[in-house]
Amino acid sequence: MDSLKIILSFTLLVSLSSATSVVDFCVADFRFPVTPAGYPCKNTANLTVNDFVFSSLGVPGNTSNIFNLGVVPAFDVTFPALNGLGLSMVRLDLGVGGVVPIHSHRASELILVIEGTIIAGFIGSDNTPYYKTLNKGDIMIFPASLLHFQVNTGNSPATAFVSLNSASPGFxxxxxxxxxxxxxxxxxxxxxxxxxxxxxxxxxxxxxxx
Amino acid sequence: MDSLKIILSFTLLVSLSSATSVVDFCVADFRFPVTPAGYPCKNTANLTVNDFVFSSLGVPGNTSNIFNLGVVPAFDVTFPALNGLGLSMVRLDLGVGGVVPIHSHRASELILVIEGTIIAGFIGSDNTPYYKTLNKGDIMIFPASLLHFQVNTGNSPATAFVSLNSASPGFxxxxxxxxxxxxxxxxxxxxxxxxxxxxxxxxxxxxxxx
Amino acid sequence: MDSLKIILSFTLLVSLSSATSVVDFCVADFRFPVTPAGYPCKNTANLTVNDFVFSSLGVPGNTSNIFNLGVVPAFDVTFPALNGLGLSMVRLDLGVGGVVPIHSHRASELILVIEGTIIAGFIGSDNTPYYKTLNKGDIMIFPASLLHFQVNTGNSPATAFVSLNSASPGFxxxxxxxxxxxxxxxxxxxxxxxxxxxxxxxxxxxxxxx
Amino acid sequence: MDSLKIILSFTLLVSLSSATSVVDFCVADFRFPVTPAGYPCKNTANLTVNDFVFSSLGVPGNTSNIFNLGVVPAFDVTFPALNGLGLSMVRLDLGVGGVVPIHSHRASELILVIEGTIIAGFIGSDNTPYYKTLNKGDIMIFPASLLHFQVNTGNSPATAFVSLNSASPGFxxxxxxxxxxxxxxxxxxxxxxxxxxxxxxxxxxxxxxx
Amino acid sequence: MDSLKIILSFTLLVSLSSATSVVDFCVADFRFPVTPAGYPCKNTANLTVNDFVFSSLGVPGNTSNIFNLGVVPAFDVTFPALNGLGLSMVRLDLGVGGVVPIHSHRASELILVIEGTIIAGFIGSDNTPYYKTLNKGDIMIFPASLLHFQVNTGNSPATAFVSLNSASPGFxxxxxxxxxxxxxxxxxxxxxxxxxxxxxxxxxxxxxxx
Amino acid sequence: MDSLKIILSFTLLVSLSSATSVVDFCVADFRFPVTPAGYPCKNTANLTVNDFVFSSLGVPGNTSNIFNLGVVPAFDVTFPALNGLGLSMVRLDLGVGGVVPIHSHRASELILVIEGTIIAGFIGSDNTPYYKTLNKGDIMIFPASLLHFQVNTGNSPATAFVSLNSASPGFxxxxxxxxxxxxxxxxxxxxxxxxxxxxxxxxxxxxxxx
Incomplete structure (x- = not known):
């Protein structure tokens, strides 16, 4: 029967048009220099699902430092599948009294509190501060480029995950x-x-x- | 002493230049029609920190439906501070066997598994499927516009949070x-x-x- | 006479400033890996007008397949001058009863019916379908990322051209x-x-x- | 039976999240002033499929003018569904000797020759001209902002359609x-x-x- | 003679297509709320060339303050024609020892020293400082979102103009x-x-x- | 004491996350082909502050040509630190009667008159001209892609600096x-x-x- 052949020829046709699928995603190939839009892409033929999964955020960061803060970043340089896709994530572990010191980055950020009590805030470009105590399950948005901070004000460790709309936010x-x-x-x-x-x-x- | 006056005059000057701070953020004003770039902004004089915090993700969504799936979205229409900032978040609760049916949206998505075991996958435009079992703490990236899905394959409920790089992803x-x-x-x-x-x-x- | 020299020196000056003209256009050089913004550019010194013209859309695509559908794409991979310029085109030939099966892509699409009668439609993210019979000369817009389709409902072959605002739409x-x-x-x-x-x-x- | 209720409650949930579908598309509402990103959007509740279809390109433009040229534009102002979607189309009818005089616009353009023989060309910012005779079925790309032109050099009328990656290209x-x-x-x-x-x-x- | 009529009819045609020229530029209309893409546009019928010219940068800013710094901004709120066009400018006058204190903004900045001697610098996100003494005629680039500063280290007043690629940089x-x-x-x-x-x-x- | 070690370990952590700082800026590496988003970036380890400073604008351009015009461009090809940052600058020196002939480019432009008297103007896409005599200290905005010009109408030389929101405007x-x-x-x-x-x-x- 000819229908199989027909289907195959159609599949080839579709494959041709979907050869553009190389830009569906762009797993960073660090053998080439970065460009203003991110790293060149690995050949898709060499990719597996493991390229798209990252497991380091499951483990708390080391808090043995002056800020009592553990940071585990999933940025393009640590999780290359993020390259070109405009998203990243960071795990924050704050010991009692732990602090994410005041900082800024070119991306906007959403914080999600998973455990504990955190005072979080940002400062507008007219110098107005917006800060509040966040509890488990709360989210708060920090607009791009504005100074912001988080402090564990509870009496137990706190954990939060932040999402940012850049694969390389530039903290x-x-x-x-x-x-x-x-x-x-x-x-x-x-x-x-x-x-x-x-x-x-x-x-x-x-x-x-x- | 004159230095206070001097400072005040400088502050006024800076206030003038920072009057542009209205676009630091843009809390949606739903009294006006949306534009291709999002909703017009509320007057910043009427905002407080509460506009930037959203607490509904702390409570599981209702899973009493055919997919055994609870969905709690934090999009511009529910959390207006996201308007114009290019980020949103959704809480997913999946009962045993619960399913996020296959879907797509114009934004890219990062899933973070908080509890349970989930098979998650997406399909490239060349029809290649990329799927894997995710455990607590794993993250996986789903590139913009590609079909993807999640299924709770464990024997207890699962919870995940997904971040998307649009305030209105268009599921x-x-x-x-x-x-x-x-x-x-x-x-x-x-x-x-x-x-x-x-x-x-x-x-x-x-x-x-x- | 000195005016020629003057002009030449001015031309050199302008040439220097217009050395940036390499990004007026960017004919894809497939010897290098693609980046999130497209392929690196061929040296402009090696280009002719033929790089900017593509003739394959003049011939109907092969419709001997299960969908009775011929597809001839002009994407960056087949017409490299489109690289970086944000436009592509596809010729569709539909035999009687021919179908463009339901699909989506990250770009928006304008269809132009050149011959025949086609039912075309798309489905909004609120599940509302928008569909209508299109005749010769009609155009219809399909917004980015939404599912859409076309069916030849006439009793003769149909031909249409679709334009998309990406050099690589990702069908x-x-x-x-x-x-x-x-x-x-x-x-x-x-x-x-x-x-x-x-x-x-x-x-x-x-x-x-x- | 309860499954219907369950489905309905799920549908409500999905409707909430898809309330953001107002930005799936944005049919221009000319009662409000335009913004840098286009016109505000009509309420989606008032839309039908007819808002997304435009039929004026089926009829040749009037060529009774000094350039022997008929132009029928489908821009946001004539076809409001294009607003915010980054695409437009123009029908060109050129009598014998008809001319699209040299012009530019901020969008890139793809021309498709439907009938006749046209010399088409553009000039790079280094003053290099790229021009060629196009025949029926040929397409040619004109990069954004560069001067370009078309002339009917055949001995019969010519028709072409141009696509542009802006709803308002600014000729x-x-x-x-x-x-x-x-x-x-x-x-x-x-x-x-x-x-x-x-x-x-x-x-x-x-x-x-x- | 008929050619005038012909021309007029063509002009009308072109006017129709160029009705889209409202987005050639978008002088801010402050009677409407700002959107994430800027202010809605004034009706072009009411504009004159004076809307596009701004003369306040010709006069030094008042330096009678603690930083010995005069700042005269040309942002969208003071020069509404900048709205939507992605550019702004600021005049800086620094008395002897005058300082532009360390700051950041979401736009990139080019400084041009017109008079005097200035130490200017920025700090990378890896904490590396890049600073140098600039003289009359020097320009220096400060990448978006990074902390930077300027200090008049000469023994006479200094004047500089900075350009930024946003109409509202958010200092x-x-x-x-x-x-x-x-x-x-x-x-x-x-x-x-x-x-x-x-x-x-x-x-x-x-x-x-x- | 241990606090130093702790700080060092924290610094390492931050260094890891800030390895993404390669996209804080992207000094062009001309050994690689340009991409649609600009040139690949030089290794940051090899950069100094001198990469970010450009001194050629301090010297007038040569006006010995038919337009009595000196042009000194600071574009990505002459000042590689501009690559990817979306800004450039040009120094214009106009002898008496000197002319910047009518031209366009894909970027918007702000002119700043430093010395002399200049008639400057642009033409909207509806053919309306906007022109005016500018004096020292005046700035004028020329919207992207529109034709514009400058003429020294005073009786002494004039100097102006123009800023453009592209590292490679494409004159x-x-x-x-x-x-x-x-x-x-x-x-x-x-x-x-x-x-x-x-x-x-x-x-x-x-x-x-x-």
Missing amino acids: QTTTFALAANDLPTDVIQQITLLDATQVKKLKTVFGGTN | QTTTFALAANDLPTDVIQQITLLDATQVKKLKTVFGGTN | QTTTFALAANDLPTDVIQQITLLDATQVKKLKTVFGGTN | QTTTFALAANDLPTDVIQQITLLDATQVKKLKTVFGGTN | QTTTFALAANDLPTDVIQQITLLDATQVKKLKTVFGGTN | QTTTFALAANDLPTDVIQQITLLDATQVKKLKTVFGGTN
């Missing part, structure tokens, strides 16, 4: 940005109005020089 | 789209190659006519 | 996506509510297994 | 832009190097003054 | 964002590691409370 | 596009309605043939 943590490098203390003073002793103290904490 | 569930309306049975037959009896059976289940 | 034909692969029959049943016999029948038609 | 026809207004002749001379007599002659033809 | 000045509001001192301490005395000192300078 | 100067190539004179006549003698005269001036 910039304010105090790290100021103090974890060799930017001269007198320049930092001028551009922040912080006292020199305060700046030097931060540099000591964050490992900066000058 | 289209395939079998609903075919059978929950008055599209004539003979047309559905032609465009799907389903048998007429199968189409009529689906129409009965989903409340369609013709 | 996903619903029944192919379900049945032309090894997705297990019981999973398909669960996620579609189709009967097992119907699923197996489709798998036989479309060459799927399991 | 600017060069000679009209220069001469169909009151821009002073001496300024036009300076910015084009045309002779004053030539400028005045064009102004007479196109109805300009000064 | 957020770090120290203002922290201290010019009622965010509690203990929260600020936790999220910055600043000392309480330092925080209170900043609040005094910037007019914050708590 | 197309109308008379060059028509006459600085081998497009046949009779075709140019047809598509512009210019006289043959005028076309040939322009070709002589701009170095075209045919």
